[in-house]
Amino acid sequence: xxxxxxxxxxxxxxxxxxxxxxxxxxxxxxxxxxxxxxxxxxxxxxxxxxxxxxxxxxxxxxxxxxxxxxxxxxxxxxxxxxxxxxxxxxxxxxxxxxxxxxxxxxxxxxxxxxxxxxxxxxxxxxxxxxxxxxxxxxxxxxxxxxxxxxxxxxxxxxxxxxxxxxxxxxxxxxxxxxxxxxxxxxxxxxxxxxxxxxxxxxxxxxxxxxxxxxxxxxxxxxxxxxxxxxxxxxxxxxxxxxxxxxxxxxxxxxxxxxxxxxxxxxxxxxxxxxxxxxxxxxxxxxxxxxxxxxxxxxxxxxxxxxxxxxxxxxxxxxxxxxxxxxxxxxxxxxxxxxxxxxxxxxxxxxxxxxxxxxxxxxxxxxxxxxxxxxxxxxxxxxxxx
Amino acid sequence: xxxxxxxxxxxxxxxxxxxxxxxxxxxxxxxxxxxxxxxxxxxxxxxxxxxxxxxxxxxxxxxxxxxxxxxxxxxxxxxxxxxxxxxxxxxxxxxxxxxxxxxxxxxxxxxxxxxxxxxxxxxxxxxxxxxxxxxxxxxxxxxxxxxxxxxxxxxxxxxxxxxxxxxxxxxxxxxxxxxxxxxxxxxxxxxxxxxxxxxxxxxxxxxxxxxxxxxxxxxxxxxxxxxxxxxxxxxxxxxxxxxxxxxxxxxxxxxxxxxxxxxxxxxxxxxxxxxxxxxxxxxxxxxxxxxxxxxxxxxxxxxxxxxxxxxxxxxxxxxxxxxxxxxxxxxxxxxxxxxxxxxxxxxxxxxxxxxxxxxxxxxxxxxxxxxxxxxxxxxxxxxxx
Numbered sequence: 001x002x003x004x005x006x007x008x009x010x011x012x013x014x015x016x017x018x019x020x021x022x023x024x025x026x027x028x029x030x031x032x033x034x035x036x037x038x039x040x041x042x043x044x045x046x047x048x049x050x051x052x053x054x055x056x057x058x059x060x061x062x063x064x065x066x067x068x069x070x071x072x073x074x075x076x077x078x079x080x081x082x083x084x085x086x087x088x089x090x091x092x093x094x095x096x097x098x099x100x101x102x103x104x105x106x107x108x109x110x111x112x113x114x115x116x117x118x119x120x121x122x123x124x125x126x127x128x129x130x131x132x133x134x135x136x137x138x139x140x141x142x143x144x145x146x147x148x149x150x151x152x153x154x155x156x157x158x159x160x161x162x163x164x165x166x167x168x169x170x171x172x173x174x175x176x177x178x179x180x181x182x183x184x185x186x187x188x189x190x191x192x193x194x195x196x197x198x199x200x201x202x203x204x205x206x207x208x209x210x211x212x213x214x215x216x217x218x219x220x221x222x223x224x225x226x227x228x229x230x231x232x233x234x235x236x237x238x239x240x241x242x243x244x245x246x247x248x249x250x251x252x253x254x255x256x257x258x259x260x261x262x263x264x265x266x267x268x269x270x271x272x273x274x275x276x277x278x279x280x281x282x283x284x285x286x287x288x289x290x291x292x293x294x295x296x297x298x299x300x301x302x303x304x305x306x307x308x309x310x311x312x313x314x315x316x317x318x319x320x321x322x323x324x325x326x327x328x329x330x331x332x333x334x335x336x337x338x339x340x341x342x343x344x345x346x347x348x349x350x351x352x353x354x355x356x357x358x359x360x361x362x363x364x365x366x367x368x369x370x371x372x373x374x375x376x377x378x379x380x381x382x383x384x385x
Numbered sequence: 386x387x388x389x390x391x392x393x394x395x396x397x398x399x400x401x402x403x404x405x406x407x408x409x410x411x412x413x414x415x416x417x418x419x420x421x422x423x424x425x426x427x428x429x430x431x432x433x434x435x436x437x438x439x440x441x442x443x444x445x446x447x448x449x450x451x452x453x454x455x456x457x458x459x460x461x462x463x464x465x466x467x468x469x470x471x472x473x474x475x476x477x478x479x480x481x482x483x484x485x486x487x488x489x490x491x492x493x494x495x496x497x498x499x500x501x502x503x504x505x506x507x508x509x510x511x512x513x514x515x516x517x518x519x520x521x522x523x524x525x526x527x528x529x530x531x532x533x534x535x536x537x538x539x540x541x542x543x544x545x546x547x548x549x550x551x552x553x554x555x556x557x558x559x560x561x562x563x564x565x566x567x568x569x570x571x572x573x574x575x576x577x578x579x580x581x582x583x584x585x586x587x588x589x590x591x592x593x594x595x596x597x598x599x600x601x602x603x604x605x606x607x608x609x610x611x612x613x614x615x616x617x618x619x620x621x622x623x624x625x626x627x628x629x630x631x632x633x634x635x636x637x638x639x640x641x642x643x644x645x646x647x648x649x650x651x652x653x654x655x656x657x658x659x660x661x662x663x664x665x666x667x668x669x670x671x672x673x674x675x676x677x678x679x680x681x682x683x684x685x686x687x688x689x690x691x692x693x694x695x696x697x698x699x700x701x702x703x704x705x706x707x708x709x710x711x712x713x714x715x716x717x718x719x720x721x722x723x724x725x726x727x728x729x730x731x732x733x734x735x736x737x738x739x740x741x742x743x744x745x746x747x748x749x750x751x752x753x754x755x756x757x758x759x760x761x762x763x764x765x766x767x768x769x770x
Contacts, residue, residue, distance in 0.1 A: 156721065165721070213622055227689070229614050236691025237598055238722045244688045247719055249634045249681050296634050300685040303629045304612070306621025334632055336541065336550070337623045 014050075017042055019368050021050045022059065022079070026104075030063045030078035051077055058083050059367070081106065084147040085139065086363065087185060088356030089132060090194065090349075091124070091153045091177075093117040093168060093221075096131045097352045100139035100146075103363060105205070105356055109138035110349075121171035125180060132184050149189040150358030151177050152197040152351045154224070156240055161191035168222055188362050194218060195242060197354025198313050198344075199226020200233045204357045206311070206350065207342040213307040215298070215339070218351070219323075220315035221267045223252045223294060226354075227305065250297030258289035273319030288326045295330030302335045313344030399435075402427055404753050406435045407444065407464070411489075415448045415463040436462055443468050444752070466491065469532040470524065471748060472570060473741030474517060475579065475734075476509070476538045476562075478502035478553060478606075481516045482737045485524035485531075488748060490590070490741055494523035495734075506556035510565060517569050534574040535743030536562050537582040537736045539609070541625055546576035553607055573747050579603060580627060582739025583698050583729075584611020585618045589742045591696070591735065592727040598692040600683070600724070603736070604708075605700035606652045608637045608679060611739075612690065635682030643674035658704030673711045680715030687720045698729030 020040040025031065031039065037047040054060035061080045065073030081104035090097045096113045111134040113127045136143060155166030161178020178189045199216035202208035212231050218224035225242035227234040234241050245252040262272045262283055275283035298310065312320040320343040331338040344350050405425040410416065416424065422432040439445035446465050450458030466489035475482040481498045496519040498512045521528060540551030546563020563574045584601035587593035593601070597616050603609035610627035612619040619626050630637040647657045647668055660668035683695065697705040705728045716723040729735050
């Protein structure tokens with residue numbers, strides 16, 4: 001029994017096919033037509049047709065045949081990561097960081113500007129502008145060549161890119177970051193909480209990339225979180241998921257006091273972690289008490305979600321080797337099942353990578369849904385190649 | 386540019402089409418061919434083809450044309466909810482409940498058997514058997530006519546249907562409920578925690594059916610939970626999600642002590658809720674203190690997930706009118722955003738409905754994936770019609 005699909009069925013099939021080819025090429029090295037057809041489950045004819053269309057649209061390129069191939073060399077196709085550029089920005093209390101990457105997330109340039117949590121709003125925005133302009137210049141791209149921008153900030157962020165609540169940065173509640181950044185870059189700008197984006201980075205290319213459900217801790221003077229549920233960042237109904245630190249019973253607000261007691265009241269903690277590593281008894285006790293307080297809130301997250309992994313990232317992640325065992329001991333005490341605990345390998349760059357990922361997600365949405373990307377950007381001649 | 390899809394493309398398209406037609410008919414009243422084609426986006430020819438195949442397989446029936454229709458009456462199709470039967474069982478501390486339903490979840494018969502938490506394992510399993518046999522007899526179906534069985538129990542359950550941990554039912558840890566029930570019903574048997582299944586029932590046909598993210602409380606002498614995330618039941622990596630009650634800081638273990646203080650130490654609480662409703666000052670205080678303790682754990686869940694809804698179900702749900710305001714006051718105090726709070730309308734039957742839903746999910750999976758259902762069951766002549 002054969003059947004000729006109608007126009008409606010065919011155009012749906014066509015779109016599915018284009019998405020399948022793009023995904024296969026994004027996820028892999030260059031593929032021959034035969035490989036691509038096998039990977040996508042499409043016929044050779046359909047695959048060739050889709051590939052031709054994607055080349056016309058600038059997303060896919062043919063690759064030169066490998067030298068030394070025996071017989072007639074097969075054509076190969078690759079995703080054109082250099083077709084566009086994205087920008088990822090992390091606005092932290094002490095550092096603003098901007099990354100320009102290609103569509104594979106390969107970093108072309110990084111800029112950082114030092115700030116303080118006490119800086120006023122205009123001064124922080126000026127530092128932000130300086131950092132972004134420097135990153136664009138360093139990557140040799142114009143603002144119009146940025147296809148998409150992701151921004152990370154401390155605090156709660158609404159769906160339009162405005163900071164709803166920030167109690168750690170001065171004069172930051174109410175600032176409309178999306179609007180502000182659209183003065184510098186024309187393309188879509190999305191803003192998200194820093195803990196959420198650092199979690200996204202771990203799920204994308206970090207230690208959580210093979211895990212479905214993850215509790216991520218942005219551990220520092222303040223503790224933030226990001227939750228990966230079923231492989232996706234969980235935002236919540238009002239974009240306020242993961243804020244368990246606000247509950248006094250979670251123990252996170254007072255936890256750093258144990259470290260401060262050692263450091264003489266200062267919020268500089270590298271020394272106490274180093275001393276604990278060297279076996280200093282008072283430092284070991286301070287770190288254990290800090291971890292015991294943090295562990296109550298972490299246990300609440302773990303008991304709620306039963307994740308596969310707990311990931312420690314953020315400023316303290318470089319010192320997390322001395323935290324892992326005390327944390328595991330406490331989780332063993334409170335939880336029904338203690339998940340694996342891993343330390344982020346991004347150091348201080350996890351949040352910025354997450355912002356890049358947020359920007360790339362916008363590009364992929366546009367790509368897979370067939371919506372238009374900023375038209376000016378199709379004419380890029382890659383600045384660095 | 387037209388193109389003839391190959392065999393592989395076509396069979397994939399065919400399966401998608403069958404699923405689209407089944408979903409449209411399951412979700413709606415009987416539909417004409419024209420309506421069905423519009424709903425699914427398929428061509429008339431494809432739709433008719435799929436409908437014919439589904440009729441042959443027993444899933445779909447043609448409906449008699451409406452009397453009095455002007456002109457030649459159009460054929461209409463309906464999903465055959467009477468094609469099979471499912472069984473849902475709730476094994477609680479005080480009641481075992483079994484429902485037999487059709488494939489729409491319409492209840493054909495309910496049986497209940499009274500038990501106690503102290504009952505030993507063999508006695509509880511005997512009571513379970515009695516309840517199931519009575520439900521099958523009441524619905525006039527043979528064990529072989531049950532396509533799928535869902536079972537709810539207190540405690541943690543593993544993926545094979547064994548109770549990993551139960552501290553509220555005597556001798557219950559380690560019992561293999563799936564194996565036990567397969568002696569009575571041949572079809573697939575799945576077992577799940579009662580709080581999780583009651584949450585599933587709310588998302589299916591309860592007060593949470595339009596919500597994406599839900600914190601469900603199975604409120605009773607013990608407090609359980611179920612989490613709906615992104616419209617789906619969240620189980621967790623080890624199927625242990627939602628167990629925040631295990632954390633002493635959550636306040637759930639000691640919360641009922643406030644009610645017991647009023648009831649003279651007994652675990653019978655209808656009177657204290659009624660007295661609070663009537664304005665008895667000591668009862669109002671007892672309920673407020675109970676709610677204040679419960680609210681710490683609920684706040685942890687809300688701050689973690691930022692759900693759209695909190696739903697109160699379980700044994701206390703009939704009395705929850707006196708709990709809602711004190712709970713809201715506490716959530717306002719601890720949470721960044723207090724979600725809407727709603728009371729389940731299932732009374733004591735929510736868990737059993739959830740078990741039915743679990744059974745129906747298995748049927749749907751088989752249906753949509755094209756896997757075989759037990760062959761004997763295709764020959765049902767509906768017992769009750």
